Amino acid sequence: MSARRWAARLHVPTLAVAALVFAGWTLLSWRYGAYVLPSPWAVARGFVDILLSGEIWKHTGASLYRIAVGFGGAVGVAVLLGLAAFLSRVARDIVRDALAVLNATSVFVWIVISIIWFGLSNWAPIFTTFMITLPVVAANIVEGVENVDRRLLEMGDVYRLNGREKFVAIVIPSTLPYLVAGMKVGFGLALKVSVVAEIFGVTSGIGYIMNYSREILATQMVFVWALVMILVMMATDKLVFDAVSRRVARWR
């Protein structure tokens, strides 16, 4: 019984497939050599190396710092846009249209523009991250604001709650789940995008070091840093966002 439970927990079928992939990977790396496809063991060794040398923290930290500023700024601006959308119909329509335009803009556009504007500096990946995550987070908040139950607001009017009281008691709690969902998607996007932007002009960060590893023909390190990225993504998802989502929906 409990063996089966453990089997379910560990996603045994997934593990089986993973084992097959590893086997195939090893075979292919023998066939084509370490430059094209390093073996899983070389990748594992590389991972242990950066862990021991502390290099992992330097680059992950640099990337996370840029994400924190760019994505954090986007969340802040998105909240303000959501507030505007709540206060005025006109503002809501403008915000919606503006977000549609931003949503249709490619990552590459922002990377090129940010290099022109900010040169080869920290601000290029920060700005790119900001511009890409803003529409995702803001669209979610605006949707949340639109979905505030009018009947609850009317109840607030019956009992003479003022604007601030209604905002705190009704609007914020009903928008919160949308904000968290938007931040979850937005953070995933931030990690992917900021790393691309780091290829240009900065000398730290996961994107930089991956590209650098490629230039010095250390293909196994490209894989190692890809692994680091995946781990960071999964860890924040499981540890941060799942916990926050649960807390926000405590009353359900």
Add this chain to the structure above:
Amino acid sequence: MAVKLAVEGVGKDFLIPVLDRVSFTVEAGEFLCLLGPNGCGKTTLLRIIGGLEPATRGRVLLDGQPVVADRRHDRKVGVVFQEDRLLPWLSLRQNVALVLKPLGLSAREREAAATRHLRVAGLAGFEDYYPSRVSGGMRQRAAIARALSVEPDVLLMDEPFGALDAQNRRIMQNEVRRIWRETGRTILFVTHSIEEAVAIGTTLAMLSARPARIREMIKNDGRVERAKLIDDLNTLIMEEVERQQGGAK
């Protein structure tokens, strides 16, 4: 007795005229049941009386003061809607305490008053539950407790037990009747169930088909036998339902 509420020639047009001219008065401490065919404008009338909707014609006086549909009113009305309209992220106690904020009570006083009113509504022991964790009947009780907690001049209830099963409905009718006796509030209770109206109201007002007027006002003081009253009202409402369907053609 003093007139608490005067409805004077109130009418409302949406795309079609819904309320023609409705006039009646409610005395302090009365329990008035508003009956009428589905879609004849009962909810609309209640919303006008509660100041949630402006009237097209006529006016409503509460304690002699005209009721204006405006968010910044200073009336104390309690409304129990067909849905409970509790905030799902607040406990029952917090839900009640919230509406006491505009009364200028301290947090401690609000909590105490909320607990007291929840007890009156039969919810002692459930104060800290979220609405999703209690039954529909209990949520409606909490909504009633909330409406009573502001010590309203008039309590408006719009088919509050429509979503409940027959048994819970009976229980809640008795509860409302008991609360009314204990608090002496003036109550306006909308229902489309004649049995319900006869069971709990002191006065029964029957609206006509759309555009609605008052068709009958009947004192439910025991002088007419209940079975006969129900029969008569059933005949009336069937007439109005037919007229309304005829008019829709």
